[in-house]
Structure formats: structure tokens, C-alpha cells
Amino acid sequence: xxxxxxxxxxxxxxxxxxxxxxxxxxxxxxxxxxxxxxxxxxxxxxxxxxxxxxxxxxxxxxxxxxxxxxxxxxxxxxxxxxxxxxxxxxxxxxxxxxxxxxxx
Amino acid sequence: xxxxxxxxxxxxxxxxxxxxxxxxxxxxxxxxxxxxxxxxxxxxxxxxxxxxxxxxxxxxxxxxxxxxxxxxxxxxxxxxxxxxxxxxxxxxxxxxxxxxxxxxxxxxxxxxxxxxxxxxxxxxxxxxxxxxxxxxxxxxxxxxxxxxxxxxxxxxxxxxxxxxxxxxxxxxxxxxxxxxxxxxxxxxxxxxxxxxxxxxxxxxxxxxxxxxxxxxxxxxxxxxxxxxxxxxxxxxxxxxxxxxxxxxxxxxxxxxxxxxxxxxxxxxxxxxxxxxxxxxxxxxxxxxxxxxxxxxxxxxxxxxxxxxxxxxxxxxxxxxxxxxxxxxxxxxxxxxxxxxxxxxxxxxxxxxx
Numbered sequence: 001x002x003x004x005x006x007x008x009x010x011x012x013x014x015x016x017x018x019x020x021x022x023x024x025x026x027x028x029x030x031x032x033x034x035x036x037x038x039x040x041x042x043x044x045x046x047x048x049x050x051x052x053x054x055x056x057x058x059x060x061x062x063x064x065x066x067x068x069x070x071x072x073x074x075x076x077x078x079x080x081x082x083x084x085x086x087x088x089x090x091x092x093x094x095x096x097x098x099x100x101x102x103x104x
Numbered sequence: 105x106x107x108x109x110x111x112x113x114x115x116x117x118x119x120x121x122x123x124x125x126x127x128x129x130x131x132x133x134x135x136x137x138x139x140x141x142x143x144x145x146x147x148x149x150x151x152x153x154x155x156x157x158x159x160x161x162x163x164x165x166x167x168x169x170x171x172x173x174x175x176x177x178x179x180x181x182x183x184x185x186x187x188x189x190x191x192x193x194x195x196x197x198x199x200x201x202x203x204x205x206x207x208x209x210x211x212x213x214x215x216x217x218x219x220x221x222x223x224x225x226x227x228x229x230x231x232x233x234x235x236x237x238x239x240x241x242x243x244x245x246x247x248x249x250x251x252x253x254x255x256x257x258x259x260x261x262x263x264x265x266x267x268x269x270x271x272x273x274x275x276x277x278x279x280x281x282x283x284x285x286x287x288x289x290x291x292x293x294x295x296x297x298x299x300x301x302x303x304x305x306x307x308x309x310x311x312x313x314x315x316x317x318x319x320x321x322x323x324x325x326x327x328x329x330x331x332x333x334x335x336x337x338x339x340x341x342x343x344x345x346x347x348x349x350x351x352x353x354x355x356x357x358x359x360x361x362x363x364x365x366x367x368x369x370x371x372x373x374x375x376x377x378x379x380x381x382x383x384x385x386x387x388x389x390x391x392x393x394x395x396x397x398x399x400x401x402x403x404x405x406x407x408x409x410x411x412x413x414x415x416x417x418x419x420x421x422x423x424x425x426x427x428x429x430x431x432x433x434x435x436x437x438x439x440x441x442x443x444x445x446x447x448x449x450x451x452x453x454x455x456x457x
Contacts, residue, residue, distance in 0.1 A: 008126075009126075009297075009298070010122050010125055010126045010129075010297075010298070010299060010302045011126070011129060011297050011302070011368070012126065013297070013366070013368055014296075014297055014368035014371055015297070015298060018371070018375075041129075041130070063119075064119065064122050064126075064298075064299055065119060065122050065123035065126045065183065066119065066120070066123040066182065066183035066186075070186065071186070082299075083298075084295070084298060084299075087375070
């Protein structure tokens with residue numbers, strides 16, 4: 001299972017990065033590969049390559065704002081949630097992502 | 105998980121507004137702080153001059169503040185319709201600003217531009233004119249339609265709405281001002297920089313740009329209070345039983361972040377123990393803002409809690425509000441944590457026995 005994810009909160013200084021580490025932890029727990037791009041106050045960091053996006057089985061957006069360059073993800077299966085949901089229960093969010101691609 | 109259409113629409117709209125605020129924050133910070141510093145350094149004369157250093161500083165800051173409404177408009181449109189939303193959003197947002205429709209005007213033009221662009225995107229056109237559509241038709245038509253709509257139809261009612269809101273805010277005093285202060289304080293503390301906090305932030309900023317300092321003061325005052333509460337709580341824990349060493353270090357970090365106006369410094373405490381920490385910081389912050397509003401103390405700059413002290417109408421009462429609210433919040437969190445500590449100990453001894 002390969003996951004590509006984007007995190008973004010309003011101020012872009014705290015929740016963005018907390019959501020990133022929460023997702024990474026939860027994905028590791030389930031044995032999934034994950035790459036998380038942050039879109040915080042500093043703009044895009046750890047930017048996903050198009051190759052990574054193409055190869056991902058599912059995309060998670062943990063965002064309170066819009067996703068910059070969203071067209072990169074056209075035709076992908078996307079699970080969209082708020083950063084708070086991920087910070088509070090990243091495991092559930094990753095589970096949902098598995099369900100979305102039929103790998104419960 | 106099929107959401108109803110209205111629910112999805114509401115969520116999209118909320119996300120669009122949040123995006124607008126997200127892009128607006130650096131503009132408010134840069135413009136607000138530079139303007140504040142200029143007024144502090146050069147006195148009220150700086151509003152009229154550009155031949156002194158302070159006057160130039162004011163001009164730079166004020167230019168930034170003038171961008172607030174166009175930025176909101178442009179990035180709300182951007183969040184809804186992506187890139188093609190930006191140009192019409194900026195142009196109509198500037199018109200909204202010039203018409204004196206304030207913040208609300210910018211949000212409305214942003215939403216309208218976003219949806220018109222999205223609608224135009226779907227309009228079927230022959231292949232030959234497809235490039236023409238993205239580079240000419242969408243920006244020109246959207247800007248024309250929304251610009252005209254704003255000028256001839258929407259401008260006056262929005263202006264009226266903004267004016268009424270401003271007058272209402274300015275008329276608040278005594279009990280109603282206290283209630284408003286307590287609500288703003290509670291919202292600011294609720295999620296420490298999250299969406300609820302930013303709604304109060306946007307409201308306070310909007311009030312500031314309209315010159316309603318009571319609301320903006322409550323918002324700015326609230327920023328550093330949760331940090332102060334948790335810092336005090338770590339100090340009150342003299343026996344080192346309620347917070348571990350990492351949290352004590354965190355208390356120091358939190359107060360430094362509080363001094364410069366970053367509520368997010370409190371988040372680690374809230375994550376570790378949300379049920380005890382969050383209600384305590386809500387109560388403490390709410391009380392601080394309520395007391396300060398009851399005193400009628402205002403801050404005419406965009407400086408947060410501590411940096412704003414010298415620019416308040418009454419620094420002594422202002423500081424008193426911070427101290428009282430923070431102490432109550434700190435005592436509450438220490439009390440709640442101590443109750444849990446006692447209970448845990450009791451259980452431990454019961455198990456050992």
C-alpha cells in the first residue's frame with residue numbers, strides 16, 4: 001500500500017506539521033508506505049513528485065484550506081479530512097483510506 | 105458516506121473562507137505590526153506624512169492593510185476555482201474595499217468569482233476557442249459580471265450591513281461588551297490556532313480595520329493567555345507530580361511563544377491531556393477578555409497580549425485582567441490534574457494492599 005498525503009492548516013505553523021507526523025506514525029503502524037507533503041506558512045515542503053502521486057494507491061488530504069496545485073491529483077482516489085481529525089485519530093483516517101481502495 | 109449536497113456546499117464554503125484567512129494572515133501581520141510601530145514611534149501625525157521615517161513606515165504598513173480585503177477575495181476565489189479565480193478575485197476585491205464594504209464584501213466577491221469561474225469552466229466550447237476560453241473569456245467575463253453586480257446591486261446593501269455591524273460593535277458597552285469579550289476569548293482558546301480560533305481572529309481583524317477596537321482588543325488579548333495559563337500551571341506544580349520534565353520545559357517554550365503572540369505553544373499540553381487543559385484555558389482566557397472588556401480597556405494597535413500592553417488605554421487594568429484570568433485558568437488546570445493524581449494514587453495503593 002502506497003499513500004500520498006498533503007497536510008495544510010490555516011496558520012500553517014502547527015497543525016500542518018502535527019498532522020504530518022501523526023499520519024506517518026499511523027501509516028508505519030499499518031505497514032504502509034507514506035509520503036506527506038506539507039503546505040504550511042512556508043509554502044510547499046517535502047513536495048510530492050508526480051511519480052509518487054501516480055504510484056500511490058490512495059491520496060489523503062488532511063487540510064483545513066485548499067490544496068495548492070490540486071490538479072496534480074486529478075483522477076486519484078482522495079480521502080479528504082480536516083487536520084484535527086488526523087491529529088486526534090490518525091489510525092482511523094488511515095483505516096478509512098484502506099477501505100476507500102477496498103483493502104480493509 | 106454520501107454527504108448531502110447542502111452539507112458539502114457548506115463545507116466547501118467554510119474551507120474557502122479558511123483559505124482566504126490563511127493567505128491573509130501574513131498581510132495582517134506585516135501591515136498591522138509596521139503600522140502599529142509607526143504610530144508608536146511617530147505619534148498620530150504619521151497618518152498625514154511621508155517625509156519622516158515614521159511616516160514612510162506608516163505608509164508601508166498601511167499599504168499592506170489596504171490589501172486585506174482584496175487578498176481575502178482573491179484567495180477565497182482561488183480556493184473555489186483554483187488559478188483562474190485569482191485575477192477576478194483581486195480586482196473585484198479591490199473594488200469592494202474602495203466601496204467601503206470591508207471584509208464581508210471581500211468574502212462575497214471571492215465566493216461569487218469562484219463560482220462564476222467554475223461555471224464558466226464547464227461551459228462547452230468548440231476546441232478551436234478552448235485556449236481563448238481560459239486566457240480571455242473566463243477572466244474578462246467574470247470580472248465584468250461580478251464588478252458590475254457589485255457596483256450596481258450588491259455594494260449598497262453590503263455597505264449597509266458592514267456599517268450596521270460596525271455601529272453595533274461600537275455601541276457595545278458594559279454587560280454586552282463583557283459578553284462579547286468572553287465569547288471571543290473562549291473561541292480563541294478553544295483550539296489554539298485552529299479553525300474556531302481563526303473565526304474569532306478574522307472577526308477581530310475585521311473589527312480592527314473598521315476601527316472597532318473593543319472586539320479587536322479582546323481577540324488580540326486572548327492570544328497569549330492560554331500560554332500564560334499553562335506556564336503558570338507548571339510553576340504551581342511545586343512537587344513536580346502533575347507535569348513531567350518535558351512538559352516543564354514546554355511551559356518555558358509556551359510562555360516565550362505567548363510573549364510574541366503564538367497560541368500554538370499551548371498545543372502540546374492540550375494534546376497530552378485535552379479534557380483538563382482545554383476547559384481550563386477556555387475559562388481562563390474567557391475571563392481575562394471579559395474583565396478587560398468590562399473595564400473598557402482597548403488597544404488601538406494590532407499588537408497581541410503582551411506586546412500590546414504599552415498601547416492600551418489603561419495598562420494597569422489590562423495587566424490585571426491578564427493576571428486574574430491566567431491565575432484562575434492555571435488553578436483550574438492544576439486542580440483538575442491534582443484530582444486525577446490523587447485518584448490514581450488511591451487506586452495504586454488499593455492495588456498494592
